[in-house]
Amino acid sequence: MxxxxxxxxxxxxxxxxxxxxxxxxxxxxxxxxxxxxxxxxxxxxxxxxxxxxxxxxxxxxxxxxxxxxxxxxxxxxxxxxxxxxxxxxxxxxxxxxxxxxxxxxxxxxxxxxxxxxxxxxxxxxxxxxxxxxxxxxxxxxxxxxxxxxxxxxxxxxxxxxxxxxxxxxxxxxxxxxxxxxxxxxxxxxxxxxxxxxxxxxxxxxxxxxxxxxxxxxxxxxxxxxxxxxAWDLEIHFRKMRTRLEASQKTTRRSPAGVRTGTATSLLCAIGLILCSTIAVPPPAQADVATPAQSEELIDEVLAEDNFHRRELQSRWRLKEFKSRERAFPQWLINLMEWLEGLGRDDDEQVEENAGELWPLVAGIIELLLWIAAAALIMFLLWYFRHHLRSLAGYRPQRKSAEVQRPETLFGLDVRSDSLPDDVTAEVLKLWRCGAQREAMGLLYRASLANLISRFDCAFEDHHTEAECAQLVREEATQDPRLQPALVQFFGLLTTTWQRQAYAHRPPANTQLETLCRQWQQVFHEGQAGEKSP
Amino acid sequence: MHDTSASAAPPNPDETGLDTLYQIETPEGIDLTAQVAGPVPRILAYTVDLFYRSLILLVLGITLRVAGNTGIGLWLLCSFLLEWFYPVLFEVLRRGQTPGKQAFSLAVVNDNLTPIGWGPSIMRNLLRFADFLPFGYFAGILSMSCGRYFQRLGDYAAGTVVVYREQVAKTGELPDAAPTPPPRGLQLADQQAIVSLTERSNVLSRARQQELADLLEPVTGLSGDDGLRRLHGIGRWLLGARRPQQNKATATNTPTQPEVAQ
Structure with a gap:
C-alpha cells in the first residue's frame, strides 16, 4: 500500500x-x-x-x-x-x-x-x-x-x-x-x-x-x-521529509559555492571602492551572505503575524454589521415609550402586558395616521395658496425697484423708450401706408409699455395676451389708478390685436380710429391728470 | 536557490487527486471551495422532505374531511402548493435548506456560491418534472451520477449546486505540551498538517501518532514520544498558545515522568 x-x-x-x-x-x-x-x-x-x-x-x-x-x-x-x-x-x-x-x-x-x-x-x-x-x-x-x-x-x-x-x-x-x-x-x-x-x-x-x-x-x-x-498526515509528512532532506543536501553542498561567491563579491567590492570614492551604505542585514540564509530569513519574516491574517467565515452575513450594533438614541427610546403609552387605554393597562408588541404597533400606526393627516392639510393649503390669498384680499406689495420689468412680451419690445413720441400719429401713418399689422402692433405695444412703466402692471415673460388683460382686470380692483375705461379699452385692444396677429383679420378703419382716440384719452389724459396735481 | 524554490512550490491541485470539491474564484481573487453533495444523501434528503409533505397532507386530509367537497378542493389546492412551493419557500427563506436538506446539512446555492434567490429556486423546482421522467426521478438520478458536480437537470437549468453546509469541526481538547516555536522553513501546508495532528490527538491512537511523528524526525530532531510531544507543542504554538496555561504547573510536570520511565 x-x-x-x-x-x-x-x-x-x-x-x-x-x-x-x-x-x-x-x-x-x-x-x-x-x-x-x-x-x-x-x-x-x-x-x-x-x-x-x-x-x-x-x-x-x-x-x-x-x-x-x-x-x-x-x-x-x-x-x-x-x-x-x-x-x-x-x-x-x-x-x-x-x-x-x-x-x-x-x-x-x-x-x-x-x-x-x-x-x-x-x-x-x-x-x-x-x-x-x-x-x-x-x-x-x-x-x-x-x-x-x-x-x-x-x-x-x-x-x-x-x-x-x-x-x-x-x-x-x-x-x-x-x-x-x-x-x-x-x-x-x-x-x-x-x-x-x-x-x-x-x-x-x-x-x-x-x-x-x-x-x-x-x-x-x-x-x-x-x-x-491519518493518511493525509502521513502523505504530507513524507513529502515534507523528502523536501527537507533535499534542501539539506543543497545547503550541505553550498559552502564551496559560497566561498567562490564571496570571493567574487569581494573583488567587486574592491573594484567599486577603487572606482568611486562615494561610500556605499552597508546592507541592513550584513550577516545574510548565502541564498540559504536569506531564504531562512525570508521564511522567518513570512512566519510573523503580519503575514497571516486569516478569517474563518462559516456562514453568510451582512457586510455592514457595525451599524446594527449602534445604540438607540435616548429620544428614540422616549418616543417608543410614549408610543407604547398611546395605543394602550387605561383598561388595558390593568391587564397583563402579554401582548406587549401590539400597543407599540398600534401607537406607531396612530402616529403615522396623524402625520399623514397633517401632511394632507399642509398640501391642500399649499395647493390653493393663490386662491386663499385672493380670498383674504391680500396683495403682495411689490416695490417698483425690486420688480424686474420685462423688456419683451410675446416677441414685442415693450421698453417705453423704444416707442415713438407721438404714438397715435405714427399708428395712423402706418395704417394709411397699408402696414396694418405693424400699426396694430405698435398700438398694442405702446399700451403694454405704458401699463408697465406707468401703472406698474406685473406682467411677466410667461404671460400671454389674454393673461395680461386678465391681470389688468384683477389689478384694477386694487389699484385706483387703473380706471374702468382703461381696463375696458385694454380688453378691447387685446381682442382686436389677437384677431390681427393670429387670424390676420384687421379691424375696420373706423374701429382703429376709435381705438386711437381711446388710447389718447386713456393714457394721455391719465398722464395729464397725473402731472397736473 | 532555484532548485529549492521549485521543490517548495505548493502542490498543483491537479496532482492531489480526485475530490468532490467545487472551486471558484471570485472577481476579487478569493478562492472559494465547497463540497458538492452526491446522489445518495440527496435522495435521502428528498425522502425526508417527501415524508414531511405526506405527513402534512395526511393531517390536512383528516381535518378537512369535515368540510366535505369543499375540504377535498382545499386539500387538492394544498397538495398542489406543497408539491411545487414547499421546496422553493424553504430554499429561499431558509438559506437554501429544506428540512430534508437540513437533516443532511445540505444546502442549495447558486453556482457562484451565492445564496439562492427566487428565480433559480423556482426554476430548479419546476424542472423536477423533467428529472422525474420517465419514472421515479430516473433522469435526475442518471444526471446526478454522471455529472462532475452531481447536478440534476434542474440544477443545470437554474445554475445551482447542492453543497454540504460545512460544520465547523469542534476541536477536542488539545494535548498537554509546552508551546514551542516551529522550526524554520515550514510552509503553510506543513503548518496545517502539524496543527491537524495536534487537533486529532484524541482520535488517533498514540502508537500511530508516534509513527507519524517519526516521519518528521529531521524537523524536530527528536524521535518517539519526545518527537510527538514536540510536534504537539509546535501545533499549539501555531494555534496561538504562547506560554503554558495556568494548569501547566501540573501539566509540565507530567510529561517528564514518562521520560524518566523510558
Whole structure:
C-alpha cells in the first residue's frame, strides 16, 4: 500500500462525502467495472437459462443472491485503481478465483442480507481479516460509518428498482401511439420470452448500479481508514521529509559555492571602492551572505503575524454589521415609550402586558395616521395658496425697484423708450401706408409699455395676451389708478390685436380710429391728470 | 536557490487527486471551495422532505374531511402548493435548506456560491418534472451520477449546486505540551498538517501518532514520544498558545515522568 500513489485527495471527510467520492470514482471507471461485474453474472444467467428455460424468475433470483460473489472482482480492481495500478479486463478476470478465495460462502449464506455489505467487503479483500480479528476491526470501523453504509444499501436497492421500472417506462413511452398494441394480454399472459427479457433488463441494471455501490462502499471504508490512520498526515509528512532532506543536501553542498561567491563579491567590492570614492551604505542585514540564509530569513519574516491574517467565515452575513450594533438614541427610546403609552387605554393597562408588541404597533400606526393627516392639510393649503390669498384680499406689495420689468412680451419690445413720441400719429401713418399689422402692433405695444412703466402692471415673460388683460382686470380692483375705461379699452385692444396677429383679420378703419382716440384719452389724459396735481 | 524554490512550490491541485470539491474564484481573487453533495444523501434528503409533505397532507386530509367537497378542493389546492412551493419557500427563506436538506446539512446555492434567490429556486423546482421522467426521478438520478458536480437537470437549468453546509469541526481538547516555536522553513501546508495532528490527538491512537511523528524526525530532531510531544507543542504554538496555561504547573510536570520511565 503506497500512499503516495493514492488516486484521490486524502483528507478527513464526512461519511457522506466519502460516498460521493465513490460515486465520482465509479463514474470514471464505470465501463470496466460494469464489464467485470457483468461478465461472470451474464455467464451464470445464460447457463441457468439453458438448463432451466422455464424458470426465468429463479435465474434472476440466483443472480441477485450471488451478488456478493460478483462484486468481489470489481472491488479488487477498484482497490488497485485507487493506488494507481490499472488492470485490464483479461488480467482482472484471471483473478476471479483469488478474489473469491475467502469467506465467499459466508457472504452468500448468513451474511447475504447484511445492510453494510459494500462497507464490510473491503475488510476481507484488502485486509484478509477473519474470525475474531475481523469482528473487532469491524466494530471499530462501524462505529461511525455503519449508518451511512446501511443507508447506502437502502438507496442502492431503491435506485435499482427505480431504474428497472424507469427503463420499462421509457420503452413504453417511446413506442409510437399508432402501434396500438393491446398491452393487457401481454402483461397478464406472463409469456416466458417477456419474462426473460425483463429479467435481462434487470440484470443489466444491476450491472450498471453495481460499480457505484461497490465504489461508494469502498470509499466509505477508505474514508474511515483515512480518519483513523491519518493518511493525509502521513502523505504530507513524507513529502515534507523528502523536501527537507533535499534542501539539506543543497545547503550541505553550498559552502564551496559560497566561498567562490564571496570571493567574487569581494573583488567587486574592491573594484567599486577603487572606482568611486562615494561610500556605499552597508546592507541592513550584513550577516545574510548565502541564498540559504536569506531564504531562512525570508521564511522567518513570512512566519510573523503580519503575514497571516486569516478569517474563518462559516456562514453568510451582512457586510455592514457595525451599524446594527449602534445604540438607540435616548429620544428614540422616549418616543417608543410614549408610543407604547398611546395605543394602550387605561383598561388595558390593568391587564397583563402579554401582548406587549401590539400597543407599540398600534401607537406607531396612530402616529403615522396623524402625520399623514397633517401632511394632507399642509398640501391642500399649499395647493390653493393663490386662491386663499385672493380670498383674504391680500396683495403682495411689490416695490417698483425690486420688480424686474420685462423688456419683451410675446416677441414685442415693450421698453417705453423704444416707442415713438407721438404714438397715435405714427399708428395712423402706418395704417394709411397699408402696414396694418405693424400699426396694430405698435398700438398694442405702446399700451403694454405704458401699463408697465406707468401703472406698474406685473406682467411677466410667461404671460400671454389674454393673461395680461386678465391681470389688468384683477389689478384694477386694487389699484385706483387703473380706471374702468382703461381696463375696458385694454380688453378691447387685446381682442382686436389677437384677431390681427393670429387670424390676420384687421379691424375696420373706423374701429382703429376709435381705438386711437381711446388710447389718447386713456393714457394721455391719465398722464395729464397725473402731472397736473 | 532555484532548485529549492521549485521543490517548495505548493502542490498543483491537479496532482492531489480526485475530490468532490467545487472551486471558484471570485472577481476579487478569493478562492472559494465547497463540497458538492452526491446522489445518495440527496435522495435521502428528498425522502425526508417527501415524508414531511405526506405527513402534512395526511393531517390536512383528516381535518378537512369535515368540510366535505369543499375540504377535498382545499386539500387538492394544498397538495398542489406543497408539491411545487414547499421546496422553493424553504430554499429561499431558509438559506437554501429544506428540512430534508437540513437533516443532511445540505444546502442549495447558486453556482457562484451565492445564496439562492427566487428565480433559480423556482426554476430548479419546476424542472423536477423533467428529472422525474420517465419514472421515479430516473433522469435526475442518471444526471446526478454522471455529472462532475452531481447536478440534476434542474440544477443545470437554474445554475445551482447542492453543497454540504460545512460544520465547523469542534476541536477536542488539545494535548498537554509546552508551546514551542516551529522550526524554520515550514510552509503553510506543513503548518496545517502539524496543527491537524495536534487537533486529532484524541482520535488517533498514540502508537500511530508516534509513527507519524517519526516521519518528521529531521524537523524536530527528536524521535518517539519526545518527537510527538514536540510536534504537539509546535501545533499549539501555531494555534496561538504562547506560554503554558495556568494548569501547566501540573501539566509540565507530567510529561517528564514518562521520560524518566523510558
Amino acid at each position: 503506497n500512499l503516495d500513489r493514492l488516486a484521490v485527495n486524502a483528507r478527513p471527510r464526512s461519511s457522506w462525502e466519502s460516498v460521493d467520492l465513490g460515486i465520482l470514482l465509479a463514474r470514471r471507471h464505470w465501463l470496466q467495472m460494469t464489464a467485470l461485474w457483468l461478465f461472470p453474472a451474464a455467464l451464470v444467467f445464460l447457463l441457468l437459462g439453458l438448463i432451466f428455460p422455464d424458470s426465468p424468475g429463479w435465474a434472476i433470483f440466483a443472480i441477485w443472491w450471488l451478488k456478493p460473489v460478483f462484486e468481489r472482482l470489481p472491488l479488487l480492481v477498484a482497490s488497485r485503481q485507487l493506488f494507481g495500478e490499472s488492470m485490464d479486463n483479461r488480467e482482472a478476470l484471471s483473478h476471479f478465483r483469488r478474489a473469491n478465495a475467502r469467506d465467499w460462502f459466508a457472504w452468500i449464506s448468513w451474511r447475504r442480507l447484511s445492510f453494510t455489505r459494500a462497507f464490510d467487503m473491503p475488510l476481507t479483500v484488502l485486509e484478509n481479516a477473519s474470525g475474531r480479528a475481523r469482528a473487532t476491526r469491524l466494530s471499530l470501523l462501524h462505529r461511525k460509518a455503519a449508518s451511512t453504509a446501511s443507508w447506502l444499501h437502502i438507496v442502492g436497492v431503491h435506485v435499482e428498482m427505480i431504474l428497472s421500472l424507469g427503463v420499462m417506462a421509457l420503452v413504453y413511452m417511446l413506442l409510437p401511439e399508432q402501434l396500438e398494441i393491446d398491452w393487457l394480454p401481454l402483461i397478464n399472459s406472463n409469456t416466458l420470452l417477456l419474462s426473460w427479457i425483463s429479467n435481462g433488463v434487470s440484470l443489466l441494471v444491476m450491472a450498471a448500479v453495481a460499480p457505484f455501490y461497490v465504489y461508494a462502499g469502498f470509499m466509505l471504508y477508505i474514508g474511515r481508514r483515512v480518519e483513523l490512520e
